[in-house]
Amino acid sequence: MLAISEMSKGERGVVMELPVNQDLKRQLLVHGIHIGGQITLIQTYGLQELALIGHNGRKIALRHLDCQQIKVVKVDA
Amino acid sequence: MPNNILLVGNPNTGKSTLFNQLTGLRQKTANFEGVTVEKKKGKFGNHNIIDLPGLKSLWSVTLDEEVSAREIIHNKKPDQSPVLFIASGLNLEENLLLFSQIADLQVPMALVLNYKDEVTKNKIQINLTDLKSKLGCPVFLVNSRSGEGVDLVRALIKSDGFKIPSAFARSYYDKVSDKGFENNYRPKLMQWVDSDNSVIKGDAIQDLEKRHLIIHNILQDTVRQPKELQQVSRGEKLDKVFLHPLWGTLIFLVILFLVFQAIFTFATYPMDWIDGFFGNLANWAVSTIQPTWLGDLIGNGIIKGLGGILIFIPQIAILFFLFGILESTGYMSRISFLSDNLLKRFGLSGSAVVPLVSGLACSIPAIMSARAINNEQERLAIILATPFMTCSARLPVYAILIALIFPEDTFLGIFNIKGLALFGMYMLGTLMSLLAAWIVIKFKSSDKKSMWILELPLYRRPHWKRVFQDMYLKTKSFVVDAGKVILLFSIILWFLSSFSPHSESYLQEKITENITNKIPEESAAEIESSTNLQYSYSGYIGKFIEPAIAPLGYDWKIGIALFSSFAAREIFVGTLSTLYSVGSEEESTIIGRLKAERIPGTTSPRFTIATCISLLLFYAFALQCMSTVAIVRRETGSWKWPAIQFTAMLIIAYLAALAAFQLLN
Numbered sequence: 001m002l003a004i005s006e007m008s009k010g011e012r013g014v015v016m017e018l019p020v021n022q023d024l025k026r027q028l029l030v031h032g033i034h035i036g037g038q039i040t041l042i043q044t045y046g047l048q049e050l051a052l053i054g055h056n057g058r059k060i061a062l063r064h065l066d067c068q069q070i071k072v073v074k075v076d077a
Numbered sequence: 078m079p080n081n082i083l084l085v086g087n088p089n090t091g092k093s094t095l096f097n098q099l100t101g102l103r104q105k106t107a108n109f110e111g112v113t114v115e116k117k118k119g120k121f122g123n124h125n126i127i128d129l130p131g132l133k134s135l136w137s138v139t140l141d142e143e144v145s146a147r148e149i150i151h152n153k154k155p156d157q158s159p160v161l162f163i164a165s166g167l168n169l170e171e172n173l174l175l176f177s178q179i180a181d182l183q184v185p186m187a188l189v190l191n192y193k194d195e196v197t198k199n200k201i202q203i204n205l206t207d208l209k210s211k212l213g214c215p216v217f218l219v220n221s222r223s224g225e226g227v228d229l230v231r232a233l234i235k236s237d238g239f240k241i242p243s244a245f246a247r248s249y250y251d252k253v254s255d256k257g258f259e260n261n262y263r264p265k266l267m268q269w270v271d272s273d274n275s276v277i278k279g280d281a282i283q284d285l286e287k288r289h290l291i292i293h294n295i296l297q298d299t300v301r302q303p304k305e306l307q308q309v310s311r312g313e314k315l316d317k318v319f320l321h322p323l324w325g326t327l328i329f330l331v332i333l334f335l336v337f338q339a340i341f342t343f344a345t346y347p348m349d350w351i352d353g354f355f356g357n358l359a360n361w362a363v364s365t366i367q368p369t370w371l372g373d374l375i376g377n378g379i380i381k382g383l384g385g386i387l388i389f390i391p392q393i394a395i396l397f398f399l400f401g402i403l404e405s406t407g408y409m410s411r412i413s414f415l416s417d418n419l420l421k422r423f424g425l426s427g428s429a430v431v432p433l434v435s436g437l438a439c440s441i442p443a444i445m446s447a448r449a450i451n452n453e454q455e456r457l458a459i460i461l462a463t464p465f466m467t468c469s470a471r472l473p474v475y476a477i478l479i480a481l482i483f484p485e486d487t488f489l490g491i492f493n494i495k496g497l498a499l500f501g502m503y504m505l506g507t508l509m510s511l512l513a514a515w516i517v518i519k520f521k522s523s524d525k526k527s528m529w530i531l532e533l534p535l536y537r538r539p540h541w542k543r544v545f546q547d548m549y550l551k552t553k554s555f556v557v558d559a560g561k562v563i564l565l566f567s568i569i570l571w572f573l574s575s576f577s578p579h580s581e582s583y584l585q586e587k588i589t590e591n592i593t594n595k596i597p598e599e600s601a602a603e604i605e606s607s608t609n610l611q612y613s614y615s616g617y618i619g620k621f622i623e624p625a626i627a628p629l630g631y632d633w634k635i636g637i638a639l640f641s642s643f644a645a646r647e648i649f650v651g652t653l654s655t656l657y658s659v660g661s662e663e664e665s666t667i668i669g670r671l672k673a674e675r676i677p678g679t680t681s682p683r684f685t686i687a688t689c690i691s692l693l694l695f696y697a698f699a700l701q702c703m704s705t706v707a708i709v710r711r712e713t714g715s716w717k718w719p720a721i722q723f724t725a726m727l728i729i730a731y732l733a734a735l736a737a738f739q740l741l742n
Contacts, residue, residue: 022278023138027451027530029285030134032171037289042313047322048418052533057199057302058168059312059533061414061427066530 002074004051004067007041013072014038024066031060039072081125082234085149085179086163087172088131089534091191093117094221094543095163096128099231116148124234127158133171135178135266136281140448140456143270149179150266159185159239161230166190166203166218167535169300173292174285176212177245181262185239186214189230193220195535201302208299213243222540246287312536319411326415332408336399337503338496340472344391351391352667355384374571381667382567382651386560388667389473389650394552396469400438401544407534409434414531423511424518425455426529432459433510436466437503438551440705443468444712451528454521460712461722462514464700467506470647474696475502477650480668482689505697509729566641566648573615584612607677610634629695629731630688630738632676639695646701687741691734699730 001016015037018025032055033039040054049064062070086092100119117128132142135150152158160179164172169190180186190196190203196218209216215238219226233239250261265280319325362376403409412434417427428450435443443463450456467475479498486494577584588608592601610616611633618640619633626636634657642649650667657670674683700706700723709719 022282023451024528026136026278026282026285027138027528029282029289030136030138030174031530031532032168032174032289034286034289036293043316043320045320045322048415049421050414050417052316052320056168056170058171059316061417061531061533063417063529066528 001071004039004041004053004062004070004072005044005064007072007074009041009043012038012040012075014075015070016073017071019066019069021069024069028070032056032058033060033070038075080123081127081158082121083149083152083158083160084126084128084163085145085160085175086131087133087165087175089532090131090163090165090172091221092128092131092163094540095189095191095219095227095230096126097543097546098221098224098227099126099234121231121234126161132175134175134285136269136285139451141446142449144448146266147270149184150182150263150270152182152184153263157184159187159237161187161189161234161239163189163191163221166192166196166201167199169203170292170296173296174288176242177288177292178262178266180212180214180242181245181247181250181260182266183241183260186242187230187233187239188212188214188216190216190218191221193218193225194223199302201300204299211243211295211299214240245291246284249284249287312533315536316411316533319408320414322415325411329412329415332403333503334500336396337500338493339399340392340395340496340499342493342496344395347391348388351388352384355380355387359384370575373575374568378567378571378575379564381654382570383560383564384654384667386473386647386651387556389476389647390552390556392472392476393469393556394548396472397438397551398544398548400434401547402539405537405539405544407536410531410533414533417529417531420511423515425458425511425514426450426452427531428529429455429459429514432463433466433507436463436468436510439468439470440464440466440702441708444705444708447712454518457521457713457718458514458517460709461517461718462510464702464705464709464722464726465506465509465513465698467503467697468702470702471502471506471696473647473650474642475499475693477653477667477671478684478689478693478696481671481684482686502693502697509698567651570615570637570641570652573618574610574613577609577613578617579612584609587612628738629734630685630691630742632683634683635688635692643701643703646696646699649696685742687738690741691738694737695730695734697730698726698733700726 002013004013007013015033015035018028018033018035028034037055042052042054042059044051044064051062051064051067053060053062084092084096096117096119099121116130119126119128129145129148130141132145134142135146137143137146149160152160162176162179164176176186176188188208196203203218205216205218215233217226217229217233219230221227247260247262250265252259252261269281319328359376359380362380363372366372366375403412409431413427413430416430420426420429429447431449432443432447435446440463443466444460447456447459447463450459476499479495479502483495483498488494488497588605591604591608615637616633619636622636622640623631623633626639631639635653638649638652641652653671654667657667657674671684672682675681676683706719706723709722710716713719
């Protein structure tokens, strides 16, 4: 398992673990990010400390700190 | 037959476009009962279509979501309204989360899948028959922009074809009692929205997790889509540029800059025309209408006062039009993405961009949109800081003061100098807002972490009809709301400026005295009109406040305009227009009259660079809008914050104006 922040651009992963913080976890679930769901790391923005992930054809921006708390298992493209 | 129909859906699903398709322009905004956020209400036949603010889940996170959630959760028998649920056909899985929650409340529903054209273009296959049978309610695939398929929705409403959908996760909540099955989902959600929700946070998470699994299973054989949507791939190329830390920021600044250039460049001709038209109309009224006092009231009081604000319709319409384009293309969310890191330095998040940018149009909806911010401390900071943003009511004041001191020239042959000055004022307002927010966050520290997750909508071509419709409705609302106040103030000011507590003989004596002491450049007519104004009721009000404003470079006439504009800052222009038209016959345009104004007994202009800069700063920082004070009171639930905000902004405005005048004079 690795955190989204450790993924490379274009890599896909299945979400295995969501953050412990209940507010953040609820926000992610409301945005459709749930355990078992597949995500793609579209781009990381170092200067802006943000990451852009793809999920079911949508683009979701997350802060790097939050990305560190979402664990995934990589899947082949 | 039901009379109300709730239009519900996630944000960015084309809900407002469908609402416009169904209701046309027969719509109005209204307040919720007991709460404060706006909902849209429109007529379709004998039905009221109620467009609720978009939300993603009934386990609401923000205040505006809570308002919609509460309306849906409390929608019970016997007055239960059916729900017309609009979802994006591109992201059915996410949209069905909210649908499933409402379905479990046992409400008659219909599902409208939008963006039929994009669904086809992206080769997404939705088995509508299968979906309809699994959900247990009518399902339609439409294109709300072109209107394709909307006739079926109209027919459904007319025939009351809504159905209570099949249950999703209700079995987890239902209980068997003496009366049979009892739906316990609604009480759980009521507990969430109506009382302390911290105790059932875990329940909310469990509920969401269960629903995701159920929806995933439902859609497994019903929806087929390629791995990568074409739309997303196309958007990626644009996002590489628009979200780039350097190029994206530069493009954003250039867009903002061009917006303000356009405001001055394209508005010039229609503004000149309106100004000239009202000037001529007022002169005609004064010379034609009898008795003389009535002609003077209509010409110099009402027509010139109203003309003073109507002249700004072109600029305000252009501002709303350009913002409408930015919103409908999906670019506004990119601004939020770009700004998050900068705003983080001020204790804010990218969510703050929407209220801040909306504040460029009007503080009232901007402050209300702060409800979408999930952190209380950040929300308060935005409520208190947004009025520093340059709203459209400041635009007439800036436009007239900038026109008085800056030439018609261009910089580097292409940039309008007045446009540059206006851009500078907007930048100043933005910096002050950020600084104010930072101060509030510093003084009101909280342990709660600010969260920020942003869904970037797909890029879309502007929906021109909607952009023009919004521009028309917003400009009309500005003109009608401001016009009513300005009309009243124009009449009061005309009266106060045209009548005096002194007798006719006393005034004549003063006029003769002043004519004897006049300088050669002043005409007898000018002396007569300025003496009449000086000894009028408004002259005395102006004189009363003059000692406080003289260090800022203002005389009693500007004082009257300043005093009256504490109700609403746009009144300033109308007031100046009325005050400087009393007795002035040579100049018909507002700018001409103000430029011609001299300090009594001298040939020096009244509106010097120092005075105008001082006024610009005063108007940039002072909270001269009673509607904003009222909305801050409503949104914070006490008089404490609006009182602090009003006083602090007044002190900042006074000190900035004082410093500017003393340094430049």
